[in-house]
Amino acid sequence: MNPTLSFALLGAALALPVCQAADVEVSVRLAEPDALEVSYQLPPGCDSLPFVDSSVARANWAPAGQCGKVEAGALVRTDSACTALAFRIPAAATFRGYPAAYPMGAGEGIYLHTSLYAPADRCGAVHYRFGAPGSIVTGAQAHAGRAALDGPQAGDTAVLLLQKKLAPSDGALRYFDSRLSPAARAQVARVADGTAAYLRKRLPDVPFTQPALAASIATAPGGPEVNGNGGDLMRLIFFNWPEQPGVDEQYKMTLLVAHEMSHRFQLRDALDGYPSGRLIHEGGAEFLRWMASIGNGWITPEQAAQNLDDELARCMVQVEGRSWGELPQRFISGNTLEYACGLPALVYALAARQGNDTVWSRIGGFYRELRQGKQPDFSRSLECGNDEACQPRWLPALTGRQGAMADHWRKLFADTGLAHPREPGPRTRKAILLKAVGQLMEDDCGGHKGTMDTPQGIFLFGRSECKTLKTNVELRRTEGHPLTGDPAAMPAMAAACAARGAVQFESKDGGTLQLSCQRLYRAPDVFYGADIGKVLARLRDKE
Numbered sequence: 001m002n003p004t005l006s007f008a009l010l011g012a013a014l015a016l017p018v019c020q021a022a023d024v025e026v027s028v029r030l031a032e033p034d035a036l037e038v039s040y041q042l043p044p045g046c047d048s049l050p051f052v053d054s055s056v057a058r059a060n061w062a063p064a065g066q067c068g069k070v071e072a073g074a075l076v077r078t079d080s081a082c083t084a085l086a087f088r089i090p091a092a093a094t095f096r097g098y099p100a101a102y103p104m105g106a107g108e109g110i111y112l113h114t115s116l117y118a119p120a121d122r123c124g125a126v127h128y129r130f131g132a133p134g135s136i137v138t139g140a141q142a143h144a145g146r147a148a149l150d151g152p153q154a155g156d157t158a159v160l161l162l163q164k165k166l167a168p169s170d171g172a173l174r175y176f177d178s179r180l181s182p183a184a185r186a187q188v189a190r191v192a193d194g195t196a197a198y199l200r201k202r203l204p205d206v207p208f209t210q211p212a213l214a215a216s217i218a219t220a221p222g223g224p225e226v227n228g229n230g231g232d233l234m235r236l237i238f239f240n241w242p243e244q245p246g247v248d249e250q251y252k253m254t255l256l257v258a259h260e261m262s263h264r265f266q267l268r269d270a271l272d273g274y275p276s277g278r279l280i281h282e283g284g285a286e287f288l289r290w291m292a293s294i295g296n297g298w299i300t301p302e303q304a305a306q307n308l309d310d311e312l313a314r315c316m317v318q319v320e321g322r323s324w325g326e327l328p329q330r331f332i333s334g335n336t337l338e339y340a341c342g343l344p345a346l347v348y349a350l351a352a353r354q355g356n357d358t359v360w361s362r363i364g365g366f367y368r369e370l371r372q373g374k375q376p377d378f379s380r381s382l383e384c385g386n387d388e389a390c391q392p393r394w395l396p397a398l399t400g401r402q403g404a405m406a407d408h409w410r411k412l413f414a415d416t417g418l419a420h421p422r423e424p425g426p427r428t429r430k431a432i433l434l435k436a437v438g439q440l441m442e443d444d445c446g447g448h449k450g451t452m453d454t455p456q457g458i459f460l461f462g463r464s465e466c467k468t469l470k471t472n473v474e475l476r477r478t479e480g481h482p483l484t485g486d487p488a489a490m491p492a493m494a495a496a497c498a499a500r501g502a503v504q505f506e507s508k509d510g511g512t513l514q515l516s517c518q519r520l521y522r523a524p525d526v527f528y529g530a531d532i533g534k535v536l537a538r539l540r541d542k543e
Helices: 182-202 247-265 277-295 301-319 329-334 342-351 359-371 378-384 394-398 405-416 426-444 489-500 532-539
Strands: 024-032 035-041 048-050 068-071 074-077 084-090 102-104 109-113 126-138 141-149 158-162 174-176 212-218 225-229 233-239 419-422 451-454 457-460 473-478 502-507 512-516 527-530
Touching (some): 024 158, 068 084, 174 182, 182 277, 233 247, 247 277, 277 301, 277 342, 301 342, 301 405, 301 426, 301 527, 342 378, 342 394, 359 378, 426 451, 426 457, 426 473, 426 489
Parallel strands (some): 024 126
Antiparallel strands (some): 024 035, 048 074, 126 158, 225 233, 451 457, 457 473, 473 502
16 A cells, blocks of 8 residues: 555445545545546635646536636635535546546446646645445555545545446456456456566566556547556556457557556656656656567567567657757657657667676666665666766767767667668658658647547547648548558658649548648658667676
């Protein structure tokens, strides 16, 4: 149990702790299968209370009664006679970020994160209370009917409210959407347990606690995709999941589960002071899941090489001629570059490390110092280990502000032979098309972009401020060529841009549209393919 949280359960003879009169009580209950009700009990004189995160959109919070409203990122009491402000929040699936009310299963429950509900403490200490017909899961524990959260971390916690009671299975607390097949459930459990076992053996000093797990199917534009959150209550979402998943879907499931379980061996909050903290955390989890997947035989060395090559290509396509240090954080997060650039940065830097100690002793040493309250140099920890005379060479260059990142990749591979130039494959060509179409959308929409890769094309999320792309549309072809990685697609777009100043697209529904072409993305001159035998030999050296 997290020592900063305290739980109290309501049973036949148990009552929840009573809050002090001047405190704020936030009560969240599973009011309907597809909606939550949240109530804020405010002390007298507290007529306006801002949320901790006032930037979150809460437009779908419907007031229950005439007591209050959400306005400008704050709770506002509209009737002085009211002591509580209540709202109904419909469940809605989102692809990124922590959710306020995420539907789990077909009306089986709702997952939430208290950071979306957390008010500031200026009107008193904040206490959280939860209610559901079945189990309430938080802090990797299940409670029946009612639960309470208090303490510094109560406003930054995942909670699962269920219609039915959830019982542990084989010592693990795991909720599975009833629509997930027995084979899918078994794969999730196998990968979760296998990742933990692999990393516990190699990082024995890292404290590990078994998380609760919540896995569900959801729908979204595009084809089968995955998303999730780590933590004490791990959320795994499988979008547009087929009843009989193919090889590609099983591969994506393995990557997601292994990545989220790998976070259990890290210290996210301890990285807040690092300029590249997100790359260290997400890129680090990518490295751990990549190694665990290879070590457990879930992916072959050839698949591992393809994954590494694809992520490096995606990184290079997005970063272009810039350094990592000059990229805006919003751009990094919006294009998930902490993952795409983080995986190859860690793989190649560790494969090119100096000294004789193992990869695992260096990763373990870095996190050991973090747990001791120190702030070790990440680059030195990984590239040099305990060698005081060593100077890290590659990570400072790749994650710094000096020189284009592409130039540092080129030098790393020229000096080490860990990767060699290659022709772009279908996935790389698709990444190039996504970048090019995204730039056209930015020009059409005043700098805004919303794109998603789909199996047959590219989905664009329309915006009212766009000139042409005001509504959602899935593009399937450009200038007569499919948007699936066709090698002729980009040259055709470039020719149209030069000749007409516009590029024509065909949509999924058979319609056509033209986007003005003020500029057209130019891809890197060279991409790289890993010498996977050499890379794995170096990573496994001295194990």
